[in-house]
Amino acid sequence: MEVCDIRYGAVQVLDRSLAEDIVSAGGTVLLRSGTILHARHLELLLKHGINQVRVEGWSPMSDQLEWKFHEEAPLFSTHYQTVFSSLETLFEEVGRGETPDAEETVKSFDTLVQDALSHQRVYLVLQQIRGHDMYTYRHSIHVGLWCALIARINGYNEEDVLEFGRAGLLHDIGKLRIPKHIIQKKGSLTDEEFAEIKRHPEYGVELLEPKGYSSLILDGTLLHHERLDGSGYPFGRKAKDLPPAARITGVADVYDAVSSDRPYQQRRSPLSALQLIADELYSGRLCGVFGYPFVSHMLKAYVGADVLLSDGRTGHILRIPMEAIESPVILSGTTIINLKDEADLRILDIVEKQ
Ligand SMILES: [Fe+2]
Ligand SMILES: [Fe+2]
Known part of the structure; x- marks a missing residue:
């Protein structure tokens, strides 16, 4: 079992199973132990201010x-x-x-x-x-x-x-x-x-x-x-x-x-x-x-692909500049985010559409 920080290690956490129930500040069970974590789960946890999770091994290929x-x-x-x-x-x-x-x-x-x-x-x-x-x-x-x-x-x-x-x-x-x-x-x-x-x-x-x-x-x-x-x-x-x-x-x-x-x-x-x-x-x-x-x-x-950002927001890629491939322009809700101008923000992962 490992403790992972979602904000820095989404890649480490996706497709692994939760080792314990995750409960919100209000006492609601957000996710049950054994849940295989997908991008939408990480989004939910980040929205509730939960950054750390205990996970077991990868789900089988x-x-x-x-x-x-x-x-x-x-x-x-x-x-x-x-x-x-x-x-x-x-x-x-x-x-x-x-x-x-x-x-x-x-x-x-x-x-x-x-x-x-x-x-x-x-x-x-x-x-x-x-x-x-x-x-x-x-x-x-x-x-x-x-x-x-x-x-x-x-x-x-x-x-x-x-x-x-x-x-x-x-x-x-x-x-x-x-x-x-x-x-x-x-x-x-x-x-x-x-x-x-x-x-x-x-x-x-x-x-x-x-x-x-x-x-x-x-x-x-x-x-x-x-x-x-x-x-x-x-x-x-x-x-x-x-x-x-x-x-x-x-x-x-x-x-x-x-x-x-x-x-x-x-x-x-x-x-x-x-x-x-x-x-x-x-x-x-x-x-x-x-x-x-x-x-x-x-x-x-990858243009149009959904992404999960390090602050828990999701969005999709509008443009990827050839000279800065890792810093595309993202549309999140109604906000356009140019990652080139956002020193603290990065893409945690490309996420599958649900
Ligand atoms: Fe080789
Ligand atoms: Fe090879």
């Missing part, structure tokens, strides 16, 4: 998927669960040293991609899944979905869009060949351990190449940690030697990593994650040709 997607894309959570379990089996096989046959997983993943691309709001909701359990599986699925979206935005045909998606799905498969004690190590890594981690792109290709995967998928697996300025690994290749699959998986991988809960790091809000990507594009490490249209697509998608 399957429950989160179910209620977040039931209206938006009713089949999405079923498809997601299918890919998830198929991926679990596949990764276990790799972990046992077997050569994986990913055909079934890829087939079910194609269906998930098609579903996501036809309900693009799914992408916004996807980022609201909380908790870091099963990070590797979720990360693989989400990077695949982001890759497909980036390819779609950049005008690739349907078959290519699916192929970029598959590259994202399989990009980290080589991590399963790295000893568990290194992957799961809590403290900082030694130089040797870090060098071993950096070999996962090559391990991935060793697993996939004999199975006849396309060069696009192999490029994504081998080169997703390369950076256009030569600062990446395993080869330190520069822009002219980096094909589209390297560039697209690079953007998708970083974006998913910073916008998801990871075992030892809390996620950034979606707008803060987009700001980080924009900085990486500007610095020339990630590819602007694929990255800028993606960032601008996502910013447009």
Whole structure:
């Protein structure tokens, strides 16, 4: 059980269950112990001047998927669960040293991609899944979905869009060949351990190449940690030697990593994650040709999204300036708030419509 302050840690609290009843100053029970906290609950508590809550663990991912997607894309959570379990089996096989046959997983993943691309709001909701359990599986699925979206935005045909998606799905498969004690190590890594981690792109290709995967998928697996300025690994290749699959998986991988809960790091809000990507594009490490249209697509998608502000007000986003992505203009009731001018006010989170 943990005590969390809602004003500073909404992200820590959403989708977790309350550990005790919450009672208002007047003695009314506002929320019962066991309630899974959603944004509307936080709004209620902040209105009553209640900032601190005691919470238990995250609600299971399957429950989160179910209620977040039931209206938006009713089949999405079923498809997601299918890919998830198929991926679990596949990764276990790799972990046992077997050569994986990913055909079934890829087939079910194609269906998930098609579903996501036809309900693009799914992408916004996807980022609201909380908790870091099963990070590797979720990360693989989400990077695949982001890759497909980036390819779609950049005008690739349907078959290519699916192929970029598959590259994202399989990009980290080589991590399963790295000893568990290194992957799961809590403290900082030694130089040797870090060098071993950096070999996962090559391990991935060793697993996939004999199975006849396309060069696009192999490029994504081998080169997703390369950076256009030569600062990446395993080869330190520069822009002219980096094909589209390297560039697209690079953007998708970083974006998913910073916008998801990871075992030892809390996620950034979606707008803060987009700001980080924009900085990486500007610095020339990630590819602007694929990255800028993606960032601008996502910013447009967030216009109109509901947000919870740090003073308990809710509102929706009217405009997101490219030069200050984390400080959009918000309409709350009849008040227009420009977050650029409000030093003490910030977005706690993008919230799902109820
Ligand atoms: Fe990786
Ligand atoms: Fe990754």
